[in-house]
Amino acid sequence: MNHRLSHLSVFVGLCLALVPAAWAHHSQSEYDLRARVEVEGTVTKVDWRSPHVWVYVDVRDDKGQTVNWSLELPSPVTLMRRGWTRDSLKPGDRVKVGGAPAKNFPAIAIANSIRDGNGKPMFTGTTQVYEP
Numbered sequence: 001m002n003h004r005l006s007h008l009s010v011f012v013g014l015c016l017a018l019v020p021a022a023w024a025h026h027s028q029s030e031y032d033l034r035a036r037v038e039v040e041g042t043v044t045k046v047d048w049r050s051p052h053v054w055v056y057v058d059v060r061d062d063k064g065q066t067v068n069w070s071l072e073l074p075s076p077v078t079l080m081r082r083g084w085t086r087d088s089l090k091p092g093d094r095v096k097v098g099g100a101p102a103k104n105f106p107a108i109a110i111a112n113s114i115r116d117g118n119g120k121p122m123f124t125g126t127t128q129v130y131e132p
Contacts, residue, residue, distance in 0.1 A: 031100040031110045039069050039109070040096040048086050050075055055089055055111070057097065071097055071111045082123050093117060 041059035053073040061067050073079060079088070089095065094117035102108035114122040 028100075028110060030102055030104070032103050033100045035101055036098060037101040037109050038096065038098045039071075041069070041094070043089050043091050043093045043095055044068060045091060046086075046089050048076055050077075053079060055095075055097075055114075057095060067107050069097075070108045071099065072109070073111050084122075088122065089114075 039057060039059045041057040043055060044058050045054075045056040047054040047056075053076055055071045055073060057069045057071060058066050059069050096115045096119075097109070097111050098113040099109040099111040102110075116122060
């Protein structure tokens with residue numbers, strides 16, 4: 001019985017140790033949700049896989065240099081529930097993306113609005129935060 005209780009204690013301890021990692025996955029603490037960034041450019045890559053879709057966009061900065069932005073979107077399942085497919089965005093597509101910039105990385109953001117090359121809105125499934 002003592003041996004069984006020991007195994008149970010180890011199992012419970014391991015489960016509790018994994019809780020912060022699972023919780024952290026859903027955190028958006030790396031983004032400045034009070035700030036807003038808008039970028040416009042050409043899609044270079046779409047990484048359609050769990051846990052989040054990533055879209056990479058070449059954008060011209062103020063100096064005329066091309067900067068490849070990494071834009072986080074919700075999971076593929078979330079996007080599919082909102083009508084997206086793997087082909088909703090493809091390399092070569094022109095887009096305008098609005099979102100919250102990463103706090104410590106200058107060319108990374110979480111997207112909360114995307115417009116295609118014709119200006120048509122594409123829903124991303126993220127919630128915009130409006131705070132003064």
